[in-house]
Amino acid sequence: MPEPNDEQFEKYLKNFRPVDPEPLPVRTRKHAAGASSRSALAACAVACLAAVAVVVIVLPRNSQPTNDPTAAVPRDDARHDKIPTPALTRLALDDHAAFDQFMSDKFQTQFPSMQSAHSALRVLAKE
């Protein structure tokens, strides 16, 4: 390589670019703060959605109208046609036949079956 003059040599040296320093810590902190605030925001959004879901799902069940005496009965009990005592009393006073029918049905659904030959009630009845 021929010996360059000062100007050429300076130009050659300037082709080498100093390595950039690492980013300023303050920038990093800002990014970190931004990231944490974003995750906090996301957590808040999830919490809000959960709260809204609870309100939408749970409240309608608890706030059904209570005028109908059977309406407040839980679904499980409703399968057995359970009627609250005041309604039952009214039924007994107003329509005796219907009341008897209701009680017969109720008896069959809520007491153990006596159809089986070895049922406890049948055995007791024989004794």
Add this chain to the structure above:
Amino acid sequence: MPPTDQSLPHIEGLYRQYGGALLLFAISICGESSRAQDAVHQVFLKLIETDGIKNALDPKAYLFASVRNSLLNDQKSRQRHVPIESDRLWFTPPDRDHAAEENLRRALQSLPDDQRQVVVLHIWGELTFSQVAEILSISANTAASRYRYALTKLREAMLVKENSNA
């Protein structure tokens, strides 16, 4: 005085513009990349904290002088001389010529400290001899003469290395 909304981008712009040259200058003083990095960061973090750059007549020279002062204070407290690291890249070489980068790095390492600092400030810091003189607390003539000596040695060292590789 805390920085205003306008001054923070300005300081970050200075960091992007001069960060590389400041880091190289810091390495040429202390010899350690990590310490050099810390010194440059310290200077800029302090600037962000105090907005001190606003009062500087020559912001570029102010930055180089601040980095030098920071390192000199640190060196005084350590009271020991650390040999220059030889395994870390100082430059991004043209055409990914890493052999040339190593050649230049070794040639710079072979220079006396005062000459190396003048070369770095004038070539990669793009500072005039007057600015270099102010930063290093020497006369402009001394800065120019150190530069000429340094350039000659640098060229010789790099040519010797290239010829030995050829």
